[in-house]
Amino acid sequence: MSAAPPLLDGPQADAQVLQALRATWSDPPGWLGSLRAIDHKTIARRFIVATFVFFLLGGVLALAMRLQLARPGLRLVSPELYNQLFTMHGTTMMFLFAVPVMQAVAMYLVPLMIGARSVAFPRMNAFAFWVFVMGGAFLYAGFAVGSGPNTGWFSYVPLASSDYAPGKGVDIWAQMITFTELSALLVAIVLITTIFKMRAPGMTLVRMPLFVWATLVTQFMVLFAMPSVMLGSTALILDRLVGTHFYNPARGGDVLLWQHLFWFFGHPEVYLIFIPPLGFISSIIATFARRPVFGYTAIVLALIATAFLAFGLWVHHMFATNLPEVGKAFFTAASLAIAVPSAVQIFCWIATLWSGRLDFKTPLYFVLAFFVILVAGGMTGLMLASVSLDLQVHDTYFVVAHLHYVLLGGAVFPLFGAIYYWFPKITGRMLGETLGRWHFWLFFVGFNVAFFPMHLLGLHGMPRRVWSYSPGLGWDGMNMTSTVGAFAIAASMAVFLMNVATSLRRGRSAPDDPWGAGTLEWRTPSPPPPHNFDALPVVHGREPLWMQPAQPSHVAGLAADAREVLVTSAWAAQPESRPLFPKPSAWPFLGALATTVLFIGSVYTPWAVVWGALPVTIALIGWFWPGRKETEQALALEKFP
Amino acid sequence: MTAGGEHRGDAVDVRGLPSYAFGQGSLMWWSTMGLMLIEGTVFAIGVMMYFYLRGVASAWPFDAAPPALRWGTLNTAILLLSLWPNQMAKRAAERQDRVRTRRWLAVCVVFAVIFLAVRALEFMTLNVSWHVNAYGSAIWLLLGLHTTHLITDTIDTAVLAVLLFTGPFEGKRFVDVSENALYWYFVVGSWLPIYAVIYLAPLA
Numbered sequence: 001m002s003a004a005p006p007l008l009d010g011p012q013a014d015a016q017v018l019q020a021l022r023a024t025w026s027d028p029p030g031w032l033g034s035l036r037a038i039d040h041k042t043i044a045r046r047f048i049v050a051t052f053v054f055f056l057l058g059g060v061l062a063l064a065m066r067l068q069l070a071r072p073g074l075r076l077v078s079p080e081l082y083n084q085l086f087t088m089h090g091t092t093m094m095f096l097f098a099v100p101v102m103q104a105v106a107m108y109l110v111p112l113m114i115g116a117r118s119v120a121f122p123r124m125n126a127f128a129f130w131v132f133v134m135g136g137a138f139l140y141a142g143f144a145v146g147s148g149p150n151t152g153w154f155s156y157v158p159l160a161s162s163d164y165a166p167g168k169g170v171d172i173w174a175q176m177i178t179f180t181e182l183s184a185l186l187v188a189i190v191l192i193t194t195i196f197k198m199r200a201p202g203m204t205l206v207r208m209p210l211f212v213w214a215t216l217v218t219q220f221m222v223l224f225a226m227p228s229v230m231l232g233s234t235a236l237i238l239d240r241l242v243g244t245h246f247y248n249p250a251r252g253g254d255v256l257l258w259q260h261l262f263w264f265f266g267h268p269e270v271y272l273i274f275i276p277p278l279g280f281i282s283s284i285i286a287t288f289a290r291r292p293v294f295g296y297t298a299i300v301l302a303l304i305a306t307a308f309l310a311f312g313l314w315v316h317h318m319f320a321t322n323l324p325e326v327g328k329a330f331f332t333a334a335s336l337a338i339a340v341p342s343a344v345q346i347f348c349w350i351a352t353l354w355s356g357r358l359d360f361k362t363p364l365y366f367v368l369a370f371f372v373i374l375v376a377g378g379m380t381g382l383m384l385a386s387v388s389l390d391l392q393v394h395d396t397y398f399v400v401a402h403l404h405y406v407l408l409g410g411a412v413f414p415l416f417g418a419i420y421y422w423f424p425k426i427t428g429r430m431l432g433e434t435l436g437r438w439h440f441w442l443f444f445v446g447f448n449v450a451f452f453p454m455h456l457l458g459l460h461g462m463p464r465r466v467w468s469y470s471p472g473l474g475w476d477g478m479n480m481t482s483t484v485g486a487f488a489i490a491a492s493m494a495v496f497l498m499n500v501a502t503s504l505r506r507g508r509s510a511p512d513d514p515w516g517a518g519t520l521e522w523r524t525p526s527p528p529p530p531h532n533f534d535a536l537p538v539v540h541g542r543e544p545l546w547m548q549p550a551q552p553s554h555v556a557g558l559a560a561d562a563r564e565v566l567v568t569s570a571w572a573a574q575p576e577s578r579p580l581f582p583k584p585s586a587w588p589f590l591g592a593l594a595t596t597v598l599f600i601g602s603v604y605t606p607w608a609v610v611w612g613a614l615p616v617t618i619a620l621i622g623w624f625w626p627g628r629k630e631t632e633q634a635l636a637l638e639k640f641p
Numbered sequence: 642m643t644a645g646g647e648h649r650g651d652a653v654d655v656r657g658l659p660s661y662a663f664g665q666g667s668l669m670w671w672s673t674m675g676l677m678l679i680e681g682t683v684f685a686i687g688v689m690m691y692f693y694l695r696g697v698a699s700a701w702p703f704d705a706a707p708p709a710l711r712w713g714t715l716n717t718a719i720l721l722l723s724l725w726p727n728q729m730a731k732r733a734a735e736r737q738d739r740v741r742t743r744r745w746l747a748v749c750v751v752f753a754v755i756f757l758a759v760r761a762l763e764f765m766t767l768n769v770s771w772h773v774n775a776y777g778s779a780i781w782l783l784l785g786l787h788t789t790h791l792i793t794d795t796i797d798t799a800v801l802a803v804l805l806f807t808g809p810f811e812g813k814r815f816v817d818v819s820e821n822a823l824y825w826y827f828v829v830g831s832w833l834p835i836y837a838v839i840y841l842a843p844l845a
């Protein structure tokens with residue numbers, strides 16, 4: 001049809017081809033263009049920033065609580081506001097920060113680590129981001145106008161039923177769940193498909209970086225865990241708004257049903273937060289010990305075992321209910337058993353560190369802190385897994401201490417390690433090492449000062465979620481200590497933000513592979529070009545950058561003037577087809593807007609589900625309907641199977 | 642390792658590969674499978690909610706007559722019959738025959754519309770409302786969830802059928818038809834246990 005020779009990529013491609021690749025894969029410019037962006041790096045960067053904004057907001061709420069508890073009998077906030085503070089803090093940290101930030105980081109890194117030019121379904125990916133942001137904004141808008149939820153982050157009924165929690169707070173909370181879980185489920189499908197079908201030729205499943213394995217396992221957990229809480233919160237909002245009786249014992253409902261539905265999601269959720277950092281740790285340890293991770297197969301199997309066992313633990317959150325004792329014994333055993341795969345991984349990392357030549361940089365500090373804090377949290381976890389002990393400390397500050405040790409030690413410390421490690425790749429600038437150490441030590445010390453006393457407070461009988469306490473109970477000093485620690489954490493975050501700000505403005509520019517790492521993301525420039533790789537790599541081992549070059553080294557023959565990608569087989573990663581990917585579009589944004597109108601409307605009238613469905617349908621059809629020009633381009637490149 | 646693509650010098654040349662593929666080769670297949678895992682989990686948990694509530698109830702069905710069997714059973718038959726036009730559409734799509742594909746898709750849409758009409762009658766003969774008691778809530782939730790899937794898949798099928806008549810058309814639409822049929826099989830397959838729960842479990 002066209003006389004000009006096709007513009008194809010490859011290792012020997014000239015400047016014209018590289019120019020075409022860059023132009024083809026760029027997001028549209030300008031303010032309106034930014035609403036149409038679909039590049040996985042752009043979307044993931046925004047996603048990471050959004051989750052960090054929520055992290056900081058959740059932190060501010062925590063500071064307000066710590067100020068209120070600093071001395072006995074303070075009246076800085078009202079009891080009602082205090083209830084909203086701890087509900088918003090927990091909800092923000094779990095639903096708007098910890099789970100989505102892990103998916104967001106994976107969304108950035110996975111295509112680069114597996115040698116792909118995009119994620120699968122880039123538009124759906126953008127849609128998931130917009131839905132997430134709008135859901136989080138909805139929750140905070142409600143809080144700002146005084147309709148914050150006040151029933152705790154797990155919102156137990158009957159407290160959360162309309163009898164005891166009138167107003168819109170719990171309805172907004174329940175729909176925020178729908179927003180964020182919809183987003184998480186879509187991202188899970190995007191990542192699973194990307195990992196199975198878009199790996200560079202030669203990257204068999206057993207050559208995948210451990211971070212990609214951790215991501216894959218986590219996304220499967222998302223598929224099975226999220227539906228439970230979506231259904232549970234839908235039943236909650238139906239009970240509140242249209243008079244169903246799922247949780248109403250007077251009409252045959254049952255309040256423990258909520259706890260089952262919530263924790264069947266809620267416990268795996270802890271591992272949704274915890275498993276991706278295991279991937280960060282494997283990446284960081286390999287690089288800074290300057291050797292491949294010891295026991296690759298054992299770690300992969302341990303990840304999978306953890307994922308399975310995580311679904312058998314939910315009842316250990318319900319030991320204080322009237323469930324049969326035999327059942328509780330089973331869940332105690334399962335809760336102890338999950339320590340085994342966790343220990344396998346920890347020993348593999350210790351072996352790696354032991355036999356490596358350690359390079360002490362900030363990312364490694366954060367990973368080493370993981371060992372200390374997570375192991376401490378894991379130990380109190382083993383204690384809580386025992387029914388008799390759990391009953392003694394249930395609903396006390398001991399549990400608050402435990403969960404913060406596990407979640408901050410298991411997820412937030414490695415996450416900061418990951419930020420220091422991949423920041424140069426994402427921004428092209430190195431973060432400062434000196435400020436990095438300040439950040440680390442302030443955070444590490446502050447964390448322990450803030451949360452260690454809570455173990456003792458719990459053992460001394462201080463219940464969680466109390467607005468204030470009387471003097472003379474022996475809790476004063478430890479509460480004050482904890483508040484001081486909380487402010488040290490806040491100071492460490494200020495140092496971190498300063499580090500980011502100064503590095504972005506005048507940080508040392510980062511080479512392609514500043515740490516001497518072995519995985520593919522370090523083969524691209526920092527930051528990567530819109531098309532990620534000038535020519536897709538062919539992979540011959542687990543750490544391609546640490547290996548002798550082998551033949552063939554690259555892929556050639558994908559169109560440079562169209563968004564052609566390479567799809568490979570699920571197990572062996574052999575080239576199969578070269579589909580054309582969609583261009584940037586405003587439909588994902590418009591679709592998310594329509595979805596938001598439906599979800600928010602449904603909080604106020606059930607009919608919103610009916611009339612709100614119309615704009616959603618229109619947006620989705622508009623999204624799907626192909627344009628003439630795109631179809632022409634597709635037909636020109638089309639080749640029948 | 643160069644089963645797909647030609648070895649040319651230092652590179653694997655992929656310009657000869659097809660631009661789309663059916664089944665496992667297609668990204669759509671993987672996303673459809675993911676969706677089926679999610680929705681299958683939703684249905685399974687919905688069924689578990691039903692039996693959980695039944696387990697704590699003193700009598701079942703709770704304060705209501707069991708649903709009338711007539712419309713639900715008729716609809717099960719219609720749904721099973723609808724497998725046939727879907728299979729024909731899938732087969733025509735995999736042979737890349739646009740005319741037959743769109744004809745069979747149109748038949749699928751007709752089946753889906755008849756089914757949705759009978760579904761309205763089903764809701765009217767459940768013999769209990771969602772706001773009467775937890776039993777009513779549970780079966781309305783199950784039937785409502787399944788109906789939502791039917792409505793969305795009916796719209797999907799209709800849009801795809803129209804596109805095959807009007808264009809703009811390209812070969813990968815055949816893959817869409819094939820995956821659409823796969824999802825319909827899931828909607829049919831998941832109905833059978835839900836039918837048993839809504840209509841047969843109260844009789845036992």
